Amino acid sequence: MTDTGTTTADEAPAPAPAPPPAPRRRRWLRWVALGTSVLVLAATGVGWALYQKLNGNIRTDRDTAEELARHENERPAAAGGEVQNILLLGSDSRDGANAEYGRGGTERADTTILLHLPADRSDATAVSLPRDLMVDIPGCSRPDGGTTRPQFAQFNWAFEYGGAACTIRTVERLTGIRVDHHLIVDFSGFKELVDALGGVEVCLREEVHDQDAHLDLDAGRQTLYGADALGFVRARKSFDGSDTQRIERQQQFLGSLVKKTRSNGVLLNPAKLYPVLNAATSALTADTGLDSLRELYDLVRSLREIPEEQVRFLTVPRRPYAQDGNRDELVQPAADRLFTLLRDDLPVPVDDEPDADGSAGEGADDTSPSPGPTPTYRGTTAARDVCTQEGAGNGAN
Numbered sequence: 001m002t003d004t005g006t007t008t009a010d011e012a013p014a015p016a017p018a019p020p021p022a023p024r025r026r027r028w029l030r031w032v033a034l035g036t037s038v039l040v041l042a043a044t045g046v047g048w049a050l051y052q053k054l055n056g057n058i059r060t061d062r063d064t065a066e067e068l069a070r071h072e073n074e075r076p077a078a079a080g081g082e083v084q085n086i087l088l089l090g091s092d093s094r095d096g097a098n099a100e101y102g103r104g105g106t107e108r109a110d111t112t113i114l115l116h117l118p119a120d121r122s123d124a125t126a127v128s129l130p131r132d133l134m135v136d137i138p139g140c141s142r143p144d145g146g147t148t149r150p151q152f153a154q155f156n157w158a159f160e161y162g163g164a165a166c167t168i169r170t171v172e173r174l175t176g177i178r179v180d181h182h183l184i185v186d187f188s189g190f191k192e193l194v195d196a197l198g199g200v201e202v203c204l205r206e207e208v209h210d211q212d213a214h215l216d217l218d219a220g221r222q223t224l225y226g227a228d229a230l231g232f233v234r235a236r237k238s239f240d241g242s243d244t245q246r247i248e249r250q251q252q253f254l255g256s257l258v259k260k261t262r263s264n265g266v267l268l269n270p271a272k273l274y275p276v277l278n279a280a281t282s283a284l285t286a287d288t289g290l291d292s293l294r295e296l297y298d299l300v301r302s303l304r305e306i307p308e309e310q311v312r313f314l315t316v317p318r319r320p321y322a323q324d325g326n327r328d329e330l331v332q333p334a335a336d337r338l339f340t341l342l343r344d345d346l347p348v349p350v351d352d353e354p355d356a357d358g359s360a361g362e363g364a365d366d367t368s369p370s371p372g373p374t375p376t377y378r379g380t381t382a383a384r385d386v387c388t389q390e391g392a393g394n395g396a397n
Contacts, residue, residue, distance in 0.1 A: 189283020
């Protein structure tokens, strides 16, 4: 047969043998896997350590819970559901790191805000209660073991003589609203929080110099840090001397702080979040329902989606007390209407449009809302520019 030049299957060349395993490559993969495992475990360990540190920063106020339990039968019923009413107290203690702001001694709460969070978290309403408001204060247990007598006196006496429990009972008696939780913020922690945020913007109509508050500020728009921020929210003498004006500055500052927190993306930026959380938790004393990082985070997360224009700040309607112009009294029925709206978890209409002079709302002696069956309360929101808020006026730049 003639050879055609083709190759039969039996004559096909054998395939090349597979290369031997590469020991170096296998060893490299094992080291990568081992290194990755070590990094994951280390990150988990560091994360847990940081969590434990932040959690440990928060001081728990168990004494208040025990004292309130003894008076449970006189307290309003809880709203139930997802509604929360949180009392925020600014501690004015002059001990320890706060000694530079005055003599040590009895702790005070010159800043008191009732924060109402509705069930649907569509808004947040913060109502300031003036320290000089004349109210009925119940008989309260003193830190030294004694008991105060029931009295009609200025509001901040409740904290000075009976602590947070006495203040909560006084607020509940005044408003008919159950206080679900409370948070106490101290001076030094406040300063550290502001610094961790990179300062907070404010606006002043005129320059301010206040030796008692350690304050020297120029007029106009500016960013305040630690000590200056604290002086701004505390000062009285260098402004008009009234607690009304100080409350308006505190509300302006808080609105700007909320805006700064959101604009910086703090909650989504770990590099910024940790210093802020460390400062915030170090400044806090909380009840047993808000004394953990997880509980505080859940609270903040529920507020994150509220639009800035729906974060409202107002002051309970009040006017100079008839028997002492240096004290305040409620304006009725406006105050009771406000308390009813909050108690029934209904929206509080707030007018934050500036008047002709740049201020929001009416004068210090006329804080009643607009007339009518559904009043509109004067206040401000976190969305407002600081240079259109009360105290900024037309001189702000």
